[in-house]
Amino acid sequence: MALSKEQVLEVLRKTEVPGGGTAVSRDLLRALAVQDGVVRFVLEGAPQAELEAMRPVLEGAVKALPGAASVTIVVPSGPPRGLGGTAQQPRGPAIGGHPKPQSGPQRVPGVAKIIAVGSGKGGVGKSTVSSNLAVALARAGKRVGLLDADIYGPSQPRMMGATQRPSSPDGQTILPLKAHGVALMSVGLMLKEDEAVIWRGPMLMGAMQQMLFQVKWDEFGPLDVLLIDLPPGTGDVQLTLCQKTKLDGTIVVSTPQDVALLDAKKAIDMFRRLDAPVLGLIENMSSYICANCGHEAHPFGHGGVEAEAARLDLPFLGALPLDLDVRLAGDAGTPAAAGEGIAADAYAALAEGLIARGAV
Numbered sequence: 001m002a003l004s005k006e007q008v009l010e011v012l013r014k015t016e017v018p019g020g021g022t023a024v025s026r027d028l029l030r031a032l033a034v035q036d037g038v039v040r041f042v043l044e045g046a047p048q049a050e051l052e053a054m055r056p057v058l059e060g061a062v063k064a065l066p067g068a069a070s071v072t073i074v075v076p077s078g079p080p081r082g083l084g085g086t087a088q089q090p091r092g093p094a095i096g097g098h099p100k101p102q103s104g105p106q107r108v109p110g111v112a113k114i115i116a117v118g119s120g121k122g123g124v125g126k127s128t129v130s131s132n133l134a135v136a137l138a139r140a141g142k143r144v145g146l147l148d149a150d151i152y153g154p155s156q157p158r159m160m161g162a163t164q165r166p167s168s169p170d171g172q173t174i175l176p177l178k179a180h181g182v183a184l185m186s187v188g189l190m191l192k193e194d195e196a197v198i199w200r201g202p203m204l205m206g207a208m209q210q211m212l213f214q215v216k217w218d219e220f221g222p223l224d225v226l227l228i229d230l231p232p233g234t235g236d237v238q239l240t241l242c243q244k245t246k247l248d249g250t251i252v253v254s255t256p257q258d259v260a261l262l263d264a265k266k267a268i269d270m271f272r273r274l275d276a277p278v279l280g281l282i283e284n285m286s287s288y289i290c291a292n293c294g295h296e297a298h299p300f301g302h303g304g305v306e307a308e309a310a311r312l313d314l315p316f317l318g319a320l321p322l323d324l325d326v327r328l329a330g331d332a333g334t335p336a337a338a339g340e341g342i343a344a345d346a347y348a349a350l351a352e353g354l355i356a357r358g359a360v
């Protein structure tokens with residue numbers, strides 16, 4: 001009888017590899033193909049040296065199967081997806097495997113509500129709003145988590161001032177960090193600050209799934225709300241999120257400029273089509289008050305987001321000032337909402353408004 005994929009899998013499930021476990025139990029096996037006795041598969045998801053050490057062991061085990069004519073094992077070059085283990089930390093949690101089959105959207109354990117913060121256009125302040133809102137909600141007494149899903153440009157480790165590598169007591173569960181009273185997880189915490197994520201869609205989808213379900217979000221107690229800082233646009237991350245879990249709400253951030261508003265409308269359209277309720281719009285960089293003379297200016301225009309919200313029959317959640325302290329505080333790792341001043345007050349009002357609406 002011809003060698004089958006199941007037979008190969010069975011032997012791989014039983015073959016202990018260097019570093020412990022099996023290639024299957026450690027989710028290192030990709031693209032297994034078996035045809036006319038020719039076996040091919042890819043090994044990835046651990047440091048390259050460790051994968052190379054596994055190669056002869058697995059080759060030997062598969063070749064010993066009756067009907068196995070040849071075995072080709074591919075170990076991709078370069079570091080494992082730029083993430084996960086290093087030579088020093090080979091057993092650290094690795095992020096970015098292929099997504100696992102999942103039967104429909106599922107709730108994240110230990111999380112009462114999930115709210116995603118999105119924008120159409122980049123650079124409008126979505127990450128700034130996410131970190132400040134998370135801190136403001138925590139100051140208002142809510143138990144808050146913040147997931148940085150801006151996988152290609154994670155900025156929350158810097159904005160929240162949390163840069164330690166998350167730990168994983170069992171090599172599977174990833175423990176979030178705690179910063180300014182908020183449970184935090186970001187792909188950026190698994191990377192060196194200047195390291196780029198170069199992933200195709202499936203890796204990104206796998207990473208999102210891991211960040212939702214492999215992170216122990218209730219490490220510091222059950223969460224009232226998990227805020228998700230989305231990347232700009234309407235792509236893979238947004239889609240995956242809506243497929244893997246149920247969003248209780250979404251908030252769209254825009255500046256008052258027409259170009260930003262145009263893209264914000266696309267984000268709203270996407271959320272509506274994905275059945276993710278839009279809680280409302282926020283106008284960021286709405287006004288600028290001169291620190292010297294107190295004059296109020298509107299460098300990006302004013303009121304555009306509120307008018308758009310009315311046109312789209314959506315709540316307008318609030319206007320946030322353009323404030324140098326917000327930028328400096330974000331760069332320094334302590335969101336302005338953690339302190340005092342006009343920005344902190346604006347975020348406190350935003351948090352209270354969301355609580356009053358029953359959104360959180």
Ligand SMILES: Nc1ncnc2c1ncn2[C@@H]1O[C@H](COP(=O)(O)OP(=O)(O)OP(=O)(O)O)[C@@H](O)[C@H]1O
Nearest residue numbers: 122123124125126127128232321322323326327330
């Ligand atoms: N209200 C504000 N006042 C002053 N600076 C701000 C304000 N909002 C955002 N910024 C600054 O603007 C820059 C871009 O903000 P941020 O990274 O939050 O935008 P983003 O929409 O998340 O960007 P990206 O598209 O890259 O994810 C940052 O330097 C941030 O500190």
